[in-house]
Structures are given as C-alpha cells and as structure tokens.
Amino acid sequence: xxxxxxxxxxxxxxxxxxxxxxxxxxxxxxxxxxxxxxxxxxxxxxxxxxxxxxxxxxxxxxxxxxxxxxxxxxxxxxxxxxxxxxxxxxxxxxxxxxxxxxxxxxxxxxxxxxxxxxxxxxxxxxxxxxxxxxxxxxxxxxxxxxxxxxxxxxxxxxxxxxxxxxxxxxxxxxxxxxxxxxxxxxxxxxxxxxxxxxxxxxxxxxxxxxxxxxxxxxxxxx
Amino acid sequence: xxxxxxxxxxxxxxxxxxxxxxxxxxxxxxxxxxxxxxxxxxxxxxxxxxxxxxxxxxxxxxxxxxxxxxxxxxxxxxxxxxxxxxxxxxxxxxxxxxxxxxxxxxxxxxxxxxxxxxxxxxxxxxxxxxxxxxxxxxxxxxxxxxxxxxxxxxxxxxxxxxxxxxxxxxxxxxxxxxxxxxxxxxxxxxxxxxxxxxxxxxxxxxxxxxxxxxxxxxxxxx
Numbered sequence: 001x002x003x004x005x006x007x008x009x010x011x012x013x014x015x016x017x018x019x020x021x022x023x024x025x026x027x028x029x030x031x032x033x034x035x036x037x038x039x040x041x042x043x044x045x046x047x048x049x050x051x052x053x054x055x056x057x058x059x060x061x062x063x064x065x066x067x068x069x070x071x072x073x074x075x076x077x078x079x080x081x082x083x084x085x086x087x088x089x090x091x092x093x094x095x096x097x098x099x100x101x102x103x104x105x106x107x108x109x110x111x112x113x114x115x116x117x118x119x120x121x122x123x124x125x126x127x128x129x130x131x132x133x134x135x136x137x138x139x140x141x142x143x144x145x146x147x148x149x150x151x152x153x154x155x156x157x158x159x160x161x162x163x164x165x166x167x168x169x170x171x172x173x174x175x176x177x178x179x180x181x182x183x184x185x186x187x188x189x190x191x192x193x194x195x196x197x198x199x200x201x202x203x204x205x206x207x208x209x210x211x212x213x214x215x216x217x218x219x220x221x222x
Numbered sequence: 223x224x225x226x227x228x229x230x231x232x233x234x235x236x237x238x239x240x241x242x243x244x245x246x247x248x249x250x251x252x253x254x255x256x257x258x259x260x261x262x263x264x265x266x267x268x269x270x271x272x273x274x275x276x277x278x279x280x281x282x283x284x285x286x287x288x289x290x291x292x293x294x295x296x297x298x299x300x301x302x303x304x305x306x307x308x309x310x311x312x313x314x315x316x317x318x319x320x321x322x323x324x325x326x327x328x329x330x331x332x333x334x335x336x337x338x339x340x341x342x343x344x345x346x347x348x349x350x351x352x353x354x355x356x357x358x359x360x361x362x363x364x365x366x367x368x369x370x371x372x373x374x375x376x377x378x379x380x381x382x383x384x385x386x387x388x389x390x391x392x393x394x395x396x397x398x399x400x401x402x403x404x405x406x407x408x409x410x411x412x413x414x415x416x417x418x419x420x421x422x423x424x425x426x427x428x429x430x431x432x433x434x435x436x437x438x439x440x441x442x443x444x
Contacts, residue, residue, distance in 0.1 A: 168344075
C-alpha cells in the first residue's frame with residue numbers, strides 16, 4: 001500500500017524547544033522519520049515522504065531496502081491540502097502516517113490496514129488523527145482542530161464506513177517533552193529515535209513514583 | 223474472570239485539583255468507576271472493587287446486572303500489596319483494571335484477556351501499568367515507578383511469558399486536566415464520566431488548531 005508520510009522539513013518539532021536546541025530537534029525529527037519509514041517498509045508498504053521543502057532522504061542513512069522503497073515529493077501547501085492531493089481518486093487504498101509516530105511497529109501498522117472499512121483511523125491524544133487508511137474516493141481529510149471527530153463527521157456525511165483502530169503505539173505522536181518518556185520506555189532498543197535521545201543525554205528518571213525524562217547537563221558528543 | 227478494580231475511595235484524583243473541587247473530583251472518580259464496572263460486566267467478567275476505605279457501591283447507581291456481579295473489599299494497604307494479595311495462587315487468572323480507565327470498552331478488555339501469555343499488560347503513559355492479566359503464581363506486581371518496565375523485568379526474572387497489549391483506550395488513565403479531553407472525545411455519549419463532565423460545564427474547545435477542554439464559569443446545577 002502507498003503510505004504518505006508528511007514531514008515538516010523546515011523547523012520541525014517546535015514544541016520540543018524547551019528541551020532541545022534547533023539542530024537537535026532536526027536530528028531527532030529525522031530519527032523518528034527514519035524509524036517510521038523502516039517500520040512502513042518492514043510492514044510491506046511503500047512510503048512517500050511529503051516534505052514541506054526540498055529534502056534529501058540520504059541524510060536519513062536508511063538501509064538499502066528502505067531507501068529503494070521510499071520516494072520523496074515536495075509540497076509546501078498546508079498539511080490538509082498536501083494530503084488530500086494524494087488520497088485515492090478511485091477505490092484504491094492510501095495510508096497516511098505521521099512522521100513522529102516513533103512507537104509505530106509493523107504489527108501496529110498491520111492493525112491499521114486490517115479493517116475492511118472505507119476509512120480506518122488511529123486517533124492520537126487531544127482528538128488528533130495520527131494515522132489513517134482511506135479506501136474511498138469520497139473521503140477527504142481536514143487536520144485542523146479535533147480532526148478525529150471531524151473525520152468521523154466527514155465520513156458520516158459522505159456515507160462511507162469508518163473504523164477506529166485502538167492503538168497506544170499509533171496513538172502516541174511525539175510532540176512535547178513529556179512524550180520523550182514514551183520513546184525511551186517503548187522504543188526498540190536499536191531504533192534510531194531512542195538511540196538519538198540517549199546519545200543526547202536523556203534517560204528515564206523516577207521521582208515520587210512517577211516517571212519523567214531527565215537530561216545530563218553535558219550531552220555526550222554526537 | 224475475576225477483575226480487581228483498585229479504588230482510592232478517600233481523596234481521589236488529587237491531580238485534577240486545578241479544575242475540579244474536592245466534591246466534584248469524588249463525583250467524577252465514582253462516575254469513572256461506574257463506567258469501568260459496567261464495561262467489565264459487559265465483557266462477561268466479575269469485578270471486585272478493592273477500596274482503600276469502606277465504600278458503599280450503591281452510591282454508584284449501577285444497573286442491577288452490574289450490582290449483582292460486583293463485590294467490594296476494603297484493603298487499606300498500598301496499591302502493590304493490596305493487588306498482590308489478590309493475584310492467583312495457582313494457575314488461575316486474575317485481571318487488574320484501574321478505576322480511571324474511562325475509555326475502556328468490552329472490546330478493549332477482550333483484547334486484554336486474549337493473549338495466551340502468563341502475563342498481559344496494557345501500559346499507560348509514563349511507563350505505567352493500566353491493566354494487566356496474571357495467569358501464573360510466580361508473578362507479582364510492583365506499581366512504584368515505571369511499573370511497566372519493572373513488570374517486564376519481574377516476568378523475565380520469574381521465567382514467565384509476558385505480552386504487551388497495544389491499546390489507546392486502556393492506555394489512557396484519566397489523571398490530569400489534559401486527560402479530560404480524551405473522556406469527551408472518546409467516551410460513549412451515554413457513559414457516566416463524560417455525562418458528569420458535561421453536566422459540570424466542560425466542553426471541547428479548539429484553539430490554534432489544538433483541542434483543549436474548557437469550562438463555563440457557572441456550572442449547571444447537578
């Protein structure tokens with residue numbers, strides 16, 4: 001299946017500005033993108049990076065298999081327009097998976113593409129739409145606001161069936177400092193994003209029985 | 223299956239103190255507990271409320287079916303000890319489901335009890351253990367800290383198999399103000415917890431494309 005992976009190549013992950021410098025945010029965002037691409041290819045699909053500005057996928061240092069399967073297009077329109085331009089015109093299937101789903105696994109993606117519905121959505125926290133599969137030409141996305149609720153309404157109005165995929169892994173998009181905990185707890189030990197975080201000095205800390213992420217004052221040299 | 227539902231009957235949900243008065247927190251915590259019990263019974267299981275202090279389940283105003291299936295025990299020990307006292311002594315199965323899993327559904331619980339493993343865990347955010355099933359007498363819980371990671375290690379050391387259940391619904395425990403969004407977005411329209419929140423004046427608000435929960439100044443009379 002074609003899997004669209006939108007990627008804000010310009011100034012990614014600004015909500016992590018409190019804990020990561022701009023260059024670190026770029027490194028981390030690329031690491032998550034590399035992990036997502038590897039997961040998509042492992043699951044047997046073909047990813048297309050839809051980048052907001054020119055982007056050389058070689059910087060991701062992906063494996064040969066992932067590099068071969070991945071294509072890149074540049075589309076500087078807002079997310080909704082860039083995605084809608086790539087949704088199926090006929091009864092074809094296209095998936096859209098966000099580039100910051102660092103916890104995604106091939107098994108989780110299998111569950112996303114499994115439903116026999118016109119639209120399948122894995123919601124994120126705060127009413128977001130973290131991943132979806134569209135199999136009907138009458139459905140279009142609108143990522144503004146509580147997009148999960150909007151997408152349910154759009155599906156109802158278009159008369160297409162919609163199924164919700166109940167996944168913690170796909171429901172976790174890494175946007176804010178607290179989300180880094182999830183990358184360290186659930187990320188594969190050899191995946192890129194957790195490795196980058198650990199290299200930058202991040203580690204899990206337990207205080208008062210709750211878990212947070214902490215950083216050593218002096219990050220190790222990269 | 224026996225399903226243990228620990229419930230802090232004393233002063234519940236203190237991390238919601240910024241948005242809910244003490245009496246409201248009690249009402250909301252009970253509403254979530256009532257929803258969890260109804261879900262457990264709908265899924266065909268028998269819930270036992272393990273309350274930290276004497277608790278009359280009649281205040282939950284559950285249906286006859288839920289009332290009949292539910293038992294209450296009081297155990298004022300810390301969570302870990304109170305749960306371990308109720309885990310299986312033989313090759314029996316016991317589930318533990320937290321009382322604030324307001325998004326839980328029978329389908330999600332079916333997925334929790336489905337794995338053919340000695341232990342199945344649905345992790346929550348921050349490395350927590352929101353729900354688990356134990357089918358082996360050698361496994362014991364430890365809820366302090368990053369309990370999900372600790373439970374994996376305890377299982378490894380005990381030589382028992384462990385499977386992780388990937389569920390957004392079971393992964394969402396309602397602890398903090400931001401979690402109220404999830405109750406309003408994903409809760410059943412006729413479930414108790416979302417109804418209580420709406421009665422208290424809470425509603426979804428979209429600002430800058432992100433969704434939060436807002437409250438009218440004057441709550442409606444209950």
